[in-house]
Amino acid sequence: MAEQRRTMMGNQAITQGALEAGVRVAAGYPGTPSSEIIQNLADAAAEHDLYVEWSINEKVSLEVAAAASLAGLRSLCAMKQNGVNVASDFLLHLAGSGVRAGMVLVHCDDPGALSSVNEGESRHFARMLELPQLEPGDFQEAKDMTKWAFELSEAIGNLVMLRSVTRLSHASGGVVPGTIPAPQGRARFDHHGTLLDQGHGPVSSSPVGLKHRRQQEKLKKAVELFETSPFNTYAGPEAPELLVITSSICNLYVKEALALLGLAERVGVLKLGTTWPLPPKLLQRNLERCERVLIVEEVIPFLEENVKIAAAEMAGEIGAKRFHGKRDGTIPASGELNPDIVIKALAGLLEVPYQARPAAYDRLAGELAPQATQERELAFCPGCPHRASFWSLKEALALDARDGFICGDIGCYSLAMRPTGYGMLKTLHAMGSGAGMASGFGQLGRFGMDQPVMAVSGDSTFYHAVIPALINAVHQKSPMSLVVLDNSGTAMTGFQPHPGTQANAMGQPVPPVDIEAVCRSLGAEVTVCDPFDLEATRRAAVELLADQSTAKVLILRQLCALSPQRKGYKPYDVWVDQDKCLGDQCGCNRLCTRVFGCPGLAWEKESGKARIDEVICAGCGVCASICPQGAILKSERA
Numbered sequence: 001m002a003e004q005r006r007t008m009m010g011n012q013a014i015t016q017g018a019l020e021a022g023v024r025v026a027a028g029y030p031g032t033p034s035s036e037i038i039q040n041l042a043d044a045a046a047e048h049d050l051y052v053e054w055s056i057n058e059k060v061s062l063e064v065a066a067a068a069s070l071a072g073l074r075s076l077c078a079m080k081q082n083g084v085n086v087a088s089d090f091l092l093h094l095a096g097s098g099v100r101a102g103m104v105l106v107h108c109d110d111p112g113a114l115s116s117v118n119e120g121e122s123r124h125f126a127r128m129l130e131l132p133q134l135e136p137g138d139f140q141e142a143k144d145m146t147k148w149a150f151e152l153s154e155a156i157g158n159l160v161m162l163r164s165v166t167r168l169s170h171a172s173g174g175v176v177p178g179t180i181p182a183p184q185g186r187a188r189f190d191h192h193g194t195l196l197d198q199g200h201g202p203v204s205s206s207p208v209g210l211k212h213r214r215q216q217e218k219l220k221k222a223v224e225l226f227e228t229s230p231f232n233t234y235a236g237p238e239a240p241e242l243l244v245i246t247s248s249i250c251n252l253y254v255k256e257a258l259a260l261l262g263l264a265e266r267v268g269v270l271k272l273g274t275t276w277p278l279p280p281k282l283l284q285r286n287l288e289r290c291e292r293v294l295i296v297e298e299v300i301p302f303l304e305e306n307v308k309i310a311a312a313e314m315a316g317e318i319g320a321k322r323f324h325g326k327r328d329g330t331i332p333a334s335g336e337l338n339p340d341i342v343i344k345a346l347a348g349l350l351e352v353p354y355q356a357r358p359a360a361y362d363r364l365a366g367e368l369a370p371q372a373t374q375e376r377e378l379a380f381c382p383g384c385p386h387r388a389s390f391w392s393l394k395e396a397l398a399l400d401a402r403d404g405f406i407c408g409d410i411g412c413y414s415l416a417m418r419p420t421g422y423g424m425l426k427t428l429h430a431m432g433s434g435a436g437m438a439s440g441f442g443q444l445g446r447f448g449m450d451q452p453v454m455a456v457s458g459d460s461t462f463y464h465a466v467i468p469a470l471i472n473a474v475h476q477k478s479p480m481s482l483v484v485l486d487n488s489g490t491a492m493t494g495f496q497p498h499p500g501t502q503a504n505a506m507g508q509p510v511p512p513v514d515i516e517a518v519c520r521s522l523g524a525e526v527t528v529c530d531p532f533d534l535e536a537t538r539r540a541a542v543e544l545l546a547d548q549s550t551a552k553v554l555i556l557r558q559l560c561a562l563s564p565q566r567k568g569y570k571p572y573d574v575w576v577d578q579d580k581c582l583g584d585q586c587g588c589n590r591l592c593t594r595v596f597g598c599p600g601l602a603w604e605k606e607s608g609k610a611r612i613d614e615v616i617c618a619g620c621g622v623c624a625s626i627c628p629q630g631a632i633l634k635s636e637r638a
Contacts, residue, residue, distance in 0.1 A: 383618020432465025
């Protein structure tokens with residue numbers, strides 16, 4: 001029996017839709033805003049007989065999910081926008097070969113880069129690789145459309161891409177769940193037919209000419225289904241003054257803007273759930289409604305450009321239209337949208353007087369905000385081992401005195417580009433790029449470069465993308481040092497397991513793959529240190545810098561302060577001896593609170609001395625090693 005309406009986060013609704021579709025296998029790599037999809041399915045694995053894994057990277061996760069589809073089981077793969085780039089090599093081949101049981105790729109973009117260092121658009125992969133693209137416009141659709149995506153995938157015999165964005169994935173709304181079927185079917189990969197037999201033969205994107213034509217025929221079939229899709233809706237007058245075409249969470253922004261402006265009787269809204277390829281008959285019927293069109297979407301003008309192409313092709317039937325959107329600046333082409341931005345666009349186009357809020361309010365809020373809120377730099381958590389690691393690396397590079405530098409990549413340790421990590425990262429790109437760039441820098445000694453180079457990566461990133469770069473460095477004899485900041489989990493996205501952990505996504509015991517053993521097997525010299533031991537870590541780093549004859553690895557291993565194993569556990573009681581602390585008279589220039597910068601250390605204005613904030617101090621005791629007066633003390637807890 002169907003359940004009553006419940007409040008669900010967007011990612012939870014997508015999970016529910018996949019379960020209602022009978023998904024049996026799910027795989028992904030953690031990354032905000034997509035992470036909860038795989039985690040939710042992992043939590044449901046035992047009850048619904050699923051196999052769920054956090055794969056080593058997005059490409060492998062797509063390959064795992066594809067294997068299930070080819071063996072006759074419905075499968076799902078989830079990743080954030082960056083992950084589609086990683087998976088795109090296999091994705092191109094899979095689009096050509098097709099799938100068997102329904103397979104859905106949920107890719108979650110992050111407009112505004114709320115949890116990313118870019119706001120890349122992954123919708124273009126659908127057009128580039130000729131795959132159908134769906135975009136739910138609210139939370140109910142997130143559930144319903146996910147379920148339908150599996151049916152569409154089987155109807156056309158190819159992967160279907162379903163896009164979410166942060167404000168849909170992480171916000172919540174009402175959803176009426178359906179029934180989750182009992183597990184069905186056994187896996188079997190039938191490969192005894194001919195290469196041209198998609199249902200029974202070997203699977204390949206070759207012969208390319210034939211398979212590419214088939215792929216385009218699949219896309220045409222998808223378009224036919226899109227023409228009557230219930231996920232494409234029109235609301236508004238028959239002949240509106242302005243037609244808004246929108247999709248995804250922007251649909252809700254448009255609805256709110258129209259309600260606030262009272263424009264529901266003047267503006268029509270075509271909400272598209274099937275955004276690639278566009279259904280031409282549906283589009284023509286709606287473009288005929290009026291002469292002016294506003295397209296509201298995030299981030300770059302994907303929908304806008306495709307609508308314009310379609311409109312040009314049907315110009316003989318619908319006549320010339322005037323388009324507004326990102327191309328003419330009516331809607332910004334970067335950053336996240338919100339109802340205020342849409343209100344401004346609509347009010348301007350329809351000459352509706354509207355003041356979002358009085359200018360005096362903005363001015364007063366700007367004046368009061370600094371007084372009401374505490375200035376706070378983005379910082380490593382109290383007790384974070386990365387702070388201790390970068391402190392030692394900073395000192396080692398200073399002692400080396402050859403203007404050495406560190407290449408970084410994506411993880412909590414990206415903060416080391418900011419003051420909290422002493423500005424130590426000098427490059428920051430994709431996962432694994434720090435090691436790859438360090439391998440490249442290491443080769444430049446032949447051109448006179450004499451600066452030593454280090455790279456840092458987290459343990460999860462090591463498995464994801466660093467291993468190939470390290471192999472390259474070892475094989476090419478590139479003099480670089482890789483520092484693996486091993487905090488024993490995919491900390492930044494919520495401690496999902498990775499190949500180094502002892503349990504998989506479903507909580508079952510699995511053999512951990514040892515980073516040290518992997519590095520040694522590749523031929524790299526390896527040193528392991530506890531980053532909380534500042535002296536030993538600094539000495540190890542200095543030795544690495546001194547001998548840059550080949551690729552070397554320093555593993556700095558210490559649990560994340562927020563990890564389930566360490567959270568709430570304080571190894572040391574830490575305090576400041578107020579008699580020893582000289583405050584501003586010390587001459588250290590507030591080394592502990594201004595430079596070391598652990599949030600667990602506070603500066604008392606009244607006394608002019610440092611103190612420990614007992615509420616947030618994690619008790620790591622590292623700060624006791626940096627005070628020149630020995631005023632910070634620690635004692636091991638029983």
